[in-house]
Amino acid sequence: MTSAASAARTFDSPLLEGLTDHGVYAGVEAGPDWVAEVRRLAKARNATILAHNYELPAIQDVADFVGDSLALSRIAADVPTDTIVFCGVHFMAETAKILSPEKTVLIPDQRAGCSLADSITAVELAQWKAEHPGAVVVSYVNTTAEVKALTDICCTSSNAVEVVESIPEDTEILFLPDQFLGAHVKRVTGRQNMHIWAGECHVHAGINGDELAAQAKAHPEADLYVHPECGCATSALYLAGEGAVPDDRVKILSTGGMLDAARETGAREVLVATEVGMLHQLRRAAPGVDFRAVNDRASCKYMKMITPAALLRCLVEGRDEVFVDPAMAAAGRSAVTRMIEIGQPGGGE
Numbered sequence: 001m002t003s004a005a006s007a008a009r010t011f012d013s014p015l016l017e018g019l020t021d022h023g024v025y026a027g028v029e030a031g032p033d034w035v036a037e038v039r040r041l042a043k044a045r046n047a048t049i050l051a052h053n054y055e056l057p058a059i060q061d062v063a064d065f066v067g068d069s070l071a072l073s074r075i076a077a078d079v080p081t082d083t084i085v086f087c088g089v090h091f092m093a094e095t096a097k098i099l100s101p102e103k104t105v106l107i108p109d110q111r112a113g114c115s116l117a118d119s120i121t122a123v124e125l126a127q128w129k130a131e132h133p134g135a136v137v138v139s140y141v142n143t144t145a146e147v148k149a150l151t152d153i154c155c156t157s158s159n160a161v162e163v164v165e166s167i168p169e170d171t172e173i174l175f176l177p178d179q180f181l182g183a184h185v186k187r188v189t190g191r192q193n194m195h196i197w198a199g200e201c202h203v204h205a206g207i208n209g210d211e212l213a214a215q216a217k218a219h220p221e222a223d224l225y226v227h228p229e230c231g232c233a234t235s236a237l238y239l240a241g242e243g244a245v246p247d248d249r250v251k252i253l254s255t256g257g258m259l260d261a262a263r264e265t266g267a268r269e270v271l272v273a274t275e276v277g278m279l280h281q282l283r284r285a286a287p288g289v290d291f292r293a294v295n296d297r298a299s300c301k302y303m304k305m306i307t308p309a310a311l312l313r314c315l316v317e318g319r320d321e322v323f324v325d326p327a328m329a330a331a332g333r334s335a336v337t338r339m340i341e342i343g344q345p346g347g348g349e
């Protein structure tokens with residue numbers, strides 16, 4: 001047998017015979033055979049599998065590491081394997097490539113986008129910058145590589161306040177793309193010369209204040225974990241301000257912060273306002289706590305495009321590979337590096 005034929009056999013899998021693609025890869029069951037094939041192929045490719053907290057439980061369980069976007073990018077840079085399979089959405093895999101340009105970064109389905117990252121393009125940002133010469137651009141990490149390349153400092157939801165406070169008070173700030181995170185930062189810092197892009201994530205924006213208020217009333221003993229991108233983040237602070245929910249029960253947290261809080265909580269019940277995939281890791285972190293979604297329809301269709309079939313196809317075919325232009329990656333890397341240097345960047349989304 002030639003070495004090419006032998007390699008083809010190594011990376012083949014009979015489980016892929018049922019593969020279908022009607023906009024999402026399907027047709028492969030996530031049973032024990034699939035787990036064994038995924039692990040065999042990852043080893044054969046010398047690949048590390050990373051999965052975001054919002055992925056399907058089967059994907060989280062088969063991965064080498066599970067976490068939030070920044071934490072995973074940092075793990076990607078440290079692991080000894082030369083291939084990374086990033087089970088998340090495209091901008092996250094791009095960030096991993098920006099931080100580890102020498103590694104091969106694969107995403108199981110490159111069509112997995114992000115409505116928040118797509119809410120501002122590089123052309124729109126360039127125009128906005130031209131309208132505010134001298135302004136410092138602060139971008140949430142949920143942005144494309146093109147937008148990061150035009151950014152001065154990236155931020156996560158954990159250190160957005162500190163990033164803004166690190167900028168001289170008389171300097172204008174352009175904050176993008178998330179309007180809810182921007183409003184939260186503006187409220188906390190009292191910063192007046194901060195312009196906020198009107199972008200949003202369709203999943204988080206769909207978790208609204210009315211639902212949160214109803215759930216808080218129905219579960220009077222529960223803590224509330226709210227992601228600052230949520231449409232209800234403002235309502236959560238308002239409820240606390242009005243005394244409807246005791247101040248110390250409302251926690252505005254990044255996904256990584258939620259896991260830390262879950263491990264330490266004394267609460268028996270916790271209402272969670274973010275994408276529902278997060279519940280899987282929270283329940284694993286604190287099995288004795290009853291975690292409930294504020295909105296159980298808050299599911300990101302892009303994250304759920306990383307199906308068992310997509311992951312198997314990725315490992316068999318060695319694609320979709322993520323490419324970032326080297327000059328663009330260098331420009332984006334300096335914005336991401338500044339983010340890591342300021343405060344506690346936590347893990348992003």
Ligand code: SF4
Nearest residue numbers: 114115116201203300
């Ligand atoms: S949940 Fe929202 S911000 Fe996160 S990946 Fe999905 S669309 Fe993007």
